[in-house]
Amino acid sequence: MAELDLEALHREMAAWRRDLHAHPEFGFEEKRTAAFVAQKLREFGLEVAEGVGRTGVVGTLTRGSGNRAIALRADMDALRIAEQGTQAWRSQTPGTMHACGHDGHTSMLLGAAKLLAGEGGFDGTVRFIFQPAEEWGRGALAMLDDGLLERFPFEEIFGLHNMPGLPIGHFETRSGPVMSAEDNFEIVLKGLGGHAARPHAGQETLVAACAVVVNLQTIVSRRLSPADIGVVSVTELVTDGTRNALPGLARILGDCRSFRPEVSAAIEQEMRRIAEGTAQAYNVAAEVTYTREFVPLINDAALVDEALAAARTVLADDAVGVAAEPMTASEDFARFLTHVPGCFVFMGNGPTAPLHNPAYDFNDDGLLHGARFHAAVVRRRLAVG
Ligand SMILES: [Zn+2]
Ligand SMILES: [Zn+2]
Numbered sequence: 001m002a003e004l005d006l007e008a009l010h011r012e013m014a015a016w017r018r019d020l021h022a023h024p025e026f027g028f029e030e031k032r033t034a035a036f037v038a039q040k041l042r043e044f045g046l047e048v049a050e051g052v053g054r055t056g057v058v059g060t061l062t063r064g065s066g067n068r069a070i071a072l073r074a075d076m077d078a079l080r081i082a083e084q085g086t087q088a089w090r091s092q093t094p095g096t097m098h099a100c101g102h103d104g105h106t107s108m109l110l111g112a113a114k115l116l117a118g119e120g121g122f123d124g125t126v127r128f129i130f131q132p133a134e135e136w137g138r139g140a141l142a143m144l145d146d147g148l149l150e151r152f153p154f155e156e157i158f159g160l161h162n163m164p165g166l167p168i169g170h171f172e173t174r175s176g177p178v179m180s181a182e183d184n185f186e187i188v189l190k191g192l193g194g195h196a197a198r199p200h201a202g203q204e205t206l207v208a209a210c211a212v213v214v215n216l217q218t219i220v221s222r223r224l225s226p227a228d229i230g231v232v233s234v235t236e237l238v239t240d241g242t243r244n245a246l247p248g249l250a251r252i253l254g255d256c257r258s259f260r261p262e263v264s265a266a267i268e269q270e271m272r273r274i275a276e277g278t279a280q281a282y283n284v285a286a287e288v289t290y291t292r293e294f295v296p297l298i299n300d301a302a303l304v305d306e307a308l309a310a311a312r313t314v315l316a317d318d319a320v321g322v323a324a325e326p327m328t329a330s331e332d333f334a335r336f337l338t339h340v341p342g343c344f345v346f347m348g349n350g351p352t353a354p355l356h357n358p359a360y361d362f363n364d365d366g367l368l369h370g371a372r373f374h375a376a377v378v379r380r381r382l383a384v385g
Pocket of ligand 1 (some may be wrong): 099
């Protein structure tokens, strides 16, 4: 098969990326984006399934007679953030923008599909998975619940995320835990509100809530092993009090991160004990709701080696490295890894604004590296002969 003009592909991916950037869509609302993706995949000659997990798209490309299948995954959703950029392709949807670079991820996976459909160079089946609703950790589960693994089977999966601050052309990943689980909690304290001048006559909840917030700080510092990574962050404290009335109700909300289910379970157990014990000491009642939103992202050691080796075929040798630390942010790709082994990598996005910042804009200089990395992984894992 003829080799594609890579510079032309780069320009084409940049045009797709800017079009997607101008038309961002929130999780499970990616109708235009999904239609855009499906149309391109059909143009390249792939088999396409739409509406997988509500707005997800799966493209399938087979070459040769190999019976192995691997998956590549990108995310399509945007965030409810008002863009501050002034570029011509800035968001045309008020209050919504691609502040996490999923427009870039989608364009690079489309570029890889065009590259692999045009040039081949592999033996087997590639599933191109475009998932919805990554940002709220529901899209992967929606696709899995819609029979992703049964309808489009694959043995392993690869994905990537852009990383502001890491130079363009640099890739990084690590074996084992890469990104954390995210748990959310809500502690509701219930007492009896009353006159601000007569606290002894009621069961006000604000002082109790403050004590709960302080006591929660001991979970990480005094309950978890120093060898474990955990984060407990209280992010909101809301009461129904007013200037001269003590609150009968207080809500404490927050977010926890961890890398092992045992740590997540320990945080929940300690939180319940502290909330209930402190509430009792302050003569109010406590109700704790603890939910698990994202599972930890655990890379397969052998496939990390494979992904890094593939990256070295398209990037400078010293531009591919192993990250020193796991990251306490969360990523919905982790959900796929609870079913099949795989590897998630970070690719340099250069000196852009941070992710989820209103001035962020994916750096188009990295597009070709991402597309060629995807293709290199396929050619290594589904090698000819
Ligand atoms: Zn994000
Ligand atoms: Zn993201």
